Amino acid sequence: MLSPLTHDDPHRLGTYRLIARLGSGGMGTVYLARSATGRTAALKTVHAHIATDPAVRTRFRLEVDAARVIGPVHGARVFDADPVAETPWLATEYVLGPPLDDAVSAVGPLPEPAVRALGALLCAALAQLHASDVVHRDLKPSNIMLTADGPKVIDFGIARAIGDDRLTRTGTAAGTPAFMSPEQATGREHTSAGDVFALAGVLTYAATGHGPFGSGQHADLLYRVRYADPDLTGVPPALLPVLARCLAKNPADRPTTAELAARLDAGQDGFAGHLPEPLLMEIARRVGGVWHTPPHRLPAPPEHGLAETLPSGAPTAPTTPAGPAGLSRRRLLALGGGAVLGAAAVGAGAWAWSGRHGTAAPKPPAAAKEPAWDLLWQVQTSSADPVVPPAALVLDGLVVVGQYGAQGLDPATGAVKWGGPGGYFMHRTATDGKQIHTVGHTIQEADPLRVSTVDPATGESGAPFSELADLRGILYGTQLLCATADAVYLAGGRGTHAQGAFRKDQAWFLLAVDVRSGRRLWEVPLPARPDKSTRLHFLSARAVGGHLVLVRQSADGEPSLAVHDARTGKALWERPLAGKQPAFTRAQLAVDEKHVYPAAGELTALALADGKQAWRFAGQAQGARFGPPAVKDGAVYAVEEGRGLVALDATSGTPRWTEKPREVPAEDLDTPPAVGTGHVYVHSRASSGLLAADVRTGAVSSPFKAAKARYFAHPSARRLIAVGGQGEYAAAYPLD
Numbered sequence: 001m002l003s004p005l006t007h008d009d010p011h012r013l014g015t016y017r018l019i020a021r022l023g024s025g026g027m028g029t030v031y032l033a034r035s036a037t038g039r040t041a042a043l044k045t046v047h048a049h050i051a052t053d054p055a056v057r058t059r060f061r062l063e064v065d066a067a068r069v070i071g072p073v074h075g076a077r078v079f080d081a082d083p084v085a086e087t088p089w090l091a092t093e094y095v096l097g098p099p100l101d102d103a104v105s106a107v108g109p110l111p112e113p114a115v116r117a118l119g120a121l122l123c124a125a126l127a128q129l130h131a132s133d134v135v136h137r138d139l140k141p142s143n144i145m146l147t148a149d150g151p152k153v154i155d156f157g158i159a160r161a162i163g164d165d166r167l168t169r170t171g172t173a174a175g176t177p178a179f180m181s182p183e184q185a186t187g188r189e190h191t192s193a194g195d196v197f198a199l200a201g202v203l204t205y206a207a208t209g210h211g212p213f214g215s216g217q218h219a220d221l222l223y224r225v226r227y228a229d230p231d232l233t234g235v236p237p238a239l240l241p242v243l244a245r246c247l248a249k250n251p252a253d254r255p256t257t258a259e260l261a262a263r264l265d266a267g268q269d270g271f272a273g274h275l276p277e278p279l280l281m282e283i284a285r286r287v288g289g290v291w292h293t294p295p296h297r298l299p300a301p302p303e304h305g306l307a308e309t310l311p312s313g314a315p316t317a318p319t320t321p322a323g324p325a326g327l328s329r330r331r332l333l334a335l336g337g338g339a340v341l342g343a344a345a346v347g348a349g350a351w352a353w354s355g356r357h358g359t360a361a362p363k364p365p366a367a368a369k370e371p372a373w374d375l376l377w378q379v380q381t382s383s384a385d386p387v388v389p390p391a392a393l394v395l396d397g398l399v400v401v402g403q404y405g406a407q408g409l410d411p412a413t414g415a416v417k418w419g420g421p422g423g424y425f426m427h428r429t430a431t432d433g434k435q436i437h438t439v440g441h442t443i444q445e446a447d448p449l450r451v452s453t454v455d456p457a458t459g460e461s462g463a464p465f466s467e468l469a470d471l472r473g474i475l476y477g478t479q480l481l482c483a484t485a486d487a488v489y490l491a492g493g494r495g496t497h498a499q500g501a502f503r504k505d506q507a508w509f510l511l512a513v514d515v516r517s518g519r520r521l522w523e524v525p526l527p528a529r530p531d532k533s534t535r536l537h538f539l540s541a542r543a544v545g546g547h548l549v550l551v552r553q554s555a556d557g558e559p560s561l562a563v564h565d566a567r568t569g570k571a572l573w574e575r576p577l578a579g580k581q582p583a584f585t586r587a588q589l590a591v592d593e594k595h596v597y598p599a600a601g602e603l604t605a606l607a608l609a610d611g612k613q614a615w616r617f618a619g620q621a622q623g624a625r626f627g628p629p630a631v632k633d634g635a636v637y638a639v640e641e642g643r644g645l646v647a648l649d650a651t652s653g654t655p656r657w658t659e660k661p662r663e664v665p666a667e668d669l670d671t672p673p674a675v676g677t678g679h680v681y682v683h684s685r686a687s688s689g690l691l692a693a694d695v696r697t698g699a700v701s702s703p704f705k706a707a708k709a710r711y712f713a714h715p716s717a718r719r720l721i722a723v724g725g726q727g728e729y730a731a732a733y734p735l736d
Helices: 054-074 100-107 112-131 192-208 218-227 237-246 257-264 277-289 329-348 350-357
Strands: 016-024 029-035 040-045 078-082 089-093 144-147 150-153 377-380 392-395 398-401 407-409 416-419 428-431 436-439 448-454 466-472 479-483 487-494 507-514 520-526 538-544 547-553 559-565 571-576 603-607 613-617 630-632 635-640 644-649 655-658 679-684 689-694 709-714 719-724 729-734
Touching (some): 016 040, 054 089, 112 150, 112 257, 192 237, 192 257, 392 709, 448 487, 487 538
Antiparallel strands (some): 016 029, 029 040, 078 089, 392 398, 398 407, 448 466, 603 613, 630 635, 635 644
């Protein structure tokens, strides 16, 4: 239920404008918010009076990490977060569906097939967390949101790594007493078996309307959890032995999530097919309700302390439409499915969804008293989170976007020429500027690693021009790094498959393949990754002038710059990319025929041949930080903190021009400039748009409204292509 903002609620946090309150508790407040691009989000904050506590901030960082781990399928997609801000905040997908406790209160206990389907999907969610050595520790009905596509697990405020007890005091219990495990109730280690215990309590509630240990005072609940038998009255008989085993006091007696999912046997029907119609109607109501006029901001109380009278007719809570009447079940399922489509549409802007079907999307509605947007089109791209920085492959007359769901777009209109969010799943793509190459993710463990060429006109992948029989196509960590007219460069591995992670017994290699013959040109061994590691070997790569320039990632996540001979694979030099920016910011490469210009806080040029420093630009202040640079036509462009855009001669580092000093916050230093034919573009948070500077003089034009994104120039289409968020949408703005 939406509630009005109070007079002292912030107006904005990050790039998000706050619209209404979703709820508030002892730790913080959750708001309904919209980003500059029109994306609707649930934005969680920490109360200012406790944000100064280092332990609270540590918990919040862990919550952000856990929310990212569970991902967008089983949880709410994480859009952005700033755990170090004065008011720490986390922006996630606004899930369009009720929490399980509201659903049961509204429509009663769920039928057995729905409980089984709910349990099986929650097992998958927990398995994903546990595979990353994370436990939820607070699984309960209010933390499970129901959409027509399945449940989503939220609120990771007390989640932590398995075995990490730094934030747990011995002998104390953290969690919700009615659904915590016996070991958690006594302050002992809560492992994945504790999450299984809590899941059984959730399923008992879903099936009966009551928890297995009743309600009441915390002390009473903790005693029952530790010593009493669970109350399974009303549980369907076939589920009794399953849930009873999960609620065993001894963690060793409980099944794993995989065993529990097999026992639940939810069948083949989709989740929505098991839900009762009243619940589908409630989901459909919430899909539409998010766009209704939100509550206003309450005024500050008068000085005499009495509540100020609201204007006549002013609502104190939103009005919500009644559930759709007279709808068939098929229509309800379609509307319920809109919770998924709606979540994607709301998440990336409802106005963006039409672009998925090949039509240019309308401009988003501008906020009151804000200038009109200069957006030309926007479409949804891959629905999977990219694991490397968002990228666009720019070809003449085509833009290919999406790390794991590649699609070809008309750069002028945004029309989808081929592919889509569901197409090319788990295919990696690279281009030499003319040809597109792809490496597919296979299903059979014995399948070889195959490299194919994609027809830019149709998106159809041809027969593989190279089959690497000793490398496995199914292994996590396989990467198609970059391509030239002569070769493609890959990271490939041998060994057994592990779901979504590396195994320590795998062997990994950096290699090059000839694009004409398919022959392996060379192969260089890579360091082994620890078991269950998800850190890729490389974060970015470019092949220029006989050199292969790589940003390598160590097992502990630190990036380094490495250059190999592109013809032989011989390692020429390597140096760490030290700096305070995130690893993905430091991984953005600017390279020309002579130098590489690292994105590591300072602005330097390193010789490709030997890594020696050719020049260093100090900036106007000692220790000045720079954003990732861009290089084109003999000039290097970068944004300097506290000054703005600078242009340097690529050979000598001599300044060509500098922008008139302006305020440049740290968040404007995480993406490189986009260089067009006549202007260079940088995002400015202060102006909520893009600044365009003349490439010859540095004269800055009036900014136009544009979202924070990674930008790529497409001169022939006269478009600036934006890849936004975590790579889930592409957009276009005017170029030059």
